[in-house]
Amino acid sequence: MSFPKAPIQRFNENNGSSAPQTKYFPQKTYSYQKVSRIDSPTFLNDTQRSSSSIAITNNIKRCGRSESVDTRMNSIALPNKNLDKMKSTSRSKIPSPCKKPQNHPMIRKPTSSFIDMSSQSQNVSIQNRNIPKPAANTNDKQNKKVYEMQYFTKKKRLSVLKKELLSKQKSLLDLFSSMSDLREKVLETTGKDLGPLEEFKLVDLGSLITGSNEVHSQKTSEGEGAGEDLTFTTLRTIGEIDNGFLTHLEKKLQEIPEINKQLFQTLIVQTISSNEWMKKLKDENKITIEGEGNQQQFDNHLNEGENLVKKLDEKKNLEEQAVKELIQDIKKKLRHYGSLEKADDDKHKLNQERLEIIQSENNDLVKKVKFLTEELENERDKSNTLKDRKSTVDIQLKGVRQKLRDMEQKLSTDEIRIVQLLSQMKVLEGQLKTKEATFDHKAKELQKVNKTTGEQMAKLEKQRNIHEARINELKKELSCKETEALAVIEDLQNKLKDAQQKSEEADKLRITAESELETTKARMLEIEEKGKQLTEMAEKTTSIIVTGDESKRSEREVDLWTELNSTRELLESAEKQIKQLNQEKNEFMEIVKQAAQEDDGNIRNICTMYHTKVIEKDAQIKELQNQVAELSASVSSSQEQNSSLETKLKDLQDIFIAQKEDNTSVGNQLEISELQTKVADLQVTMSQMLKEKEQLENTLIQKQLEVEQRDRIMRGQSNVLRVRDELIALLKEREQRQDEEISSLQTSLELRETSAQKVTEEMMEKFGAMQELCSTLENKQILINRLEKHVQKLEEQNDKGEARRIRYEARITQLEQALQETNQRGNKFLLI
Structure with a gap:
C-alpha cells in the first residue's frame, strides 16, 4: 500500500515567527500597500491616536469653521491585526487611489489647520489586502460595492476605537478622582501641598455627527461599569471673538468671587455680632473667665472678626488682579491665533495647488496597482x-485509513477471541470428560452403598421392632411389680396403724395397772408367799408362747411359702429375660460387626454408638438385677418380721385373755412387767419399720428416676433412627442433585457447541466481509495514487502561481517605493 506524502512544514512569513504550520500546500501571507486619501495619517498607536484627536478639536476651535467631522475622523487609519507590528517607513500623507478629490463625495479641501496636524503625526504605509480600492475606469456597480465595503469596515473599526477611548477615559477619571482624594488626605494628615493637579479635557468622538456641513453635539453619555455621569466637552463652531465677548467674560469672572464674598461677609457679620454680645456679657460680669490662657483665647476670639475683614479685602484685591491678568493673556493668545490663521490660509492655498499636481501623477500609478x-x-x-x-481529498483519505485501521483491529481482536474460545472449548471438554468419569464412579459406589445400607437398614428396623417389643414387656412387668410393692407398703402401713392402736390400748392398761399397783402394795407380803406359784405360772406361759397353736402356725407358714415361691418365680423369669437380652446382644454385636465390615465410615459410627448404648444397657440390667435381689431380700425380711409380730400380738392377746380368766393378783405384776418389755420391743420394731419405710420410699424414687432415664434412652434411640432416616434422605437428594448437575452440564455442552457453530459462521461471514474490504481498499488505493498524481500537478501549478505572485509583489513594491518617493517630494514642498 502507498500513502500520500507527509505534509510540508512552512513558516509564516508575515509574522516572522518560526512556529511550523502543517499544511499540504505552501501558504504565504503577502501584504501590499494600499493608498489612502491625502488627509489620513496611517496606523497610529494609542498615544498618537489620542494626540491626533486632541489636535483635531483644537484646530476646529482655533479656526472657528464648520468642517465635516468625517474628513477628520478618516485621518485616523484603521489598523489591521497583522500590521500593528510594522514600523513606519514614510512620513506625510499618501494620496488617495480613488477618483479625483473634486468628484469624491467624502473628500473636501483640507484647511491649513489640518495640514498642520498632518505634519505632526507619524505616517505609516497602509496595508490591507482584503478590501481593494476601486479604480477610475471600473464599472459603477463594482465601485458601489467597494465603497460599501470600505464604509462598513471603517464603521466597525470606529466603534471599536470608540469603546477603547471610552474605557480609557473612564479609567482616567477614576485615577483623577483617586488622586484628588489622596491629595486631600495628604493635606489633612501631613499638611504638605503636593501641588495642583493638571487639568485635561475629555472628548467623545462618537458624539460628532456631520451632515450637510453641519455639526451636531451630544453633551453627556452614561458609563455602564462605574455608574457615574461622564460629562464630555462638546465641539461647537465658534465665531469670531470680539471685544464684546471679552467684556462679557470679564463680568462673569468678576461675578464668580462675589458669591463667595457675600457668604464671607455674612459669616463675618455674625462673628462680629457674637463677639460684641460676648463683650457685653463680660462687661456686665455675667461671664467669668478663670486663668490667663483662657483670657487670651477669649481676646483672640474677639479679634478674629477684624482679622477676617482684613483677609477678605486682601483676597478681593488678589482676585481682581488675577482676572485682569487672565483677560490680558486671552487677548494675547487671540492675537497670536489670528496671525496663525492667516499663515495657515496661505499654506493651504499653496498645498492645494501642489496636491492637484501630485494627484494627477498618482492616478496612473493607482491604475497599474489595481490591474496587478x-x-x-x-x-x-x-x-x-x-x-x-x-x-476534501485528504479528509476522504483519512476516513478510509481510519476505516482500514478499525477493520484491522477488529480482525485481530476476533482472531484472538476465536483462539481463546477454542482453547476454552478444549479445556471444558477435558473437564467434562474427567467429571463424567468421576460422576460414573461415584454413582456406582453410591448404588453399592445404597444396596448395603438398605439391607442393613431393614435388619436394623427388625431389631428395633424386637427391642421395642421387649422393652414394652419389661415396662409392663415393672409396672406390675410397682403396683405389688405399693400394695405391700399399704398393708404394712395398715398393720402399723393397728399396732399403734394396740399400743395405745396397752398404755391405757398400763395406767390402770399402775393404779392397781398402788392398791397392791399392801398386798406385797401375800405376793412373796405365793412367789413359787407365780414362777410356775410364768414357766407355763413361756411354754405356751413357744409352742403356740399348730393349726395357726401351719397356715402362716403356707402363706410365707407361697410368697417365697412367687419371688423365686419372679427371679427365675428375670434371669431368663437377662439371658435372652444377652443372646440378643450377642446377635446384635455380630450384626454390627458384619455391617462394620461392609459399610462406610458413617455406618461404623452408628454401630459404635449402638455398641456403647448396649454396654450401657448391660450395666443398667445388672443394676436392675441387684436392685431386684435387694428388694426381694427386703420383702422377705419384712414378711418375716410381720409374721413374727403377728404371732407375738396373738400370743399377747391370748395371755391377756387367760389373765382375765385367772384374775390372780400375783400374776398381774408379772404380766405388767412382761407387757412393758413387749411395749418397748414394739417401739423398737416401730422405729425399724419407719426406717425401712423411708428406705423403700428412696428406692421408689430411684426406680422412678431409672424409668425416666430409660425413657430418655429410648428417645435417644428414636432420635438416632430419625437421623439415620434423614441421612438416607440426604443421600437420595445428593443423587438427585448429581443427576441434575449431569443434565445441566450436558445442556451447557450443547449450548457451547451451538455457540461455537455460530462463532464459526460469524467468522466465515467476517472473512467474506474482509475479502470485500480488501477489494474495496485496493480500488481506493488505485484512486489514491491517481489523486496523488493530480495533487502533484496542482502543486506544480501552485508553485508557478507563487512565482507569478512573487513577481507581481516585487513590481508592487517598486511602485510603492515610487509612490513613497513622490509623497516625500510633495511633503518637502509642503514643508517649504
Missing part, C-alpha cells in the same frame, strides 16, 4: 479552490 491586484486575486481564488479540493 485583480490578477493576484484571480490567482488566489485558483489556489483556494485547489486547497479546498486537496482538503
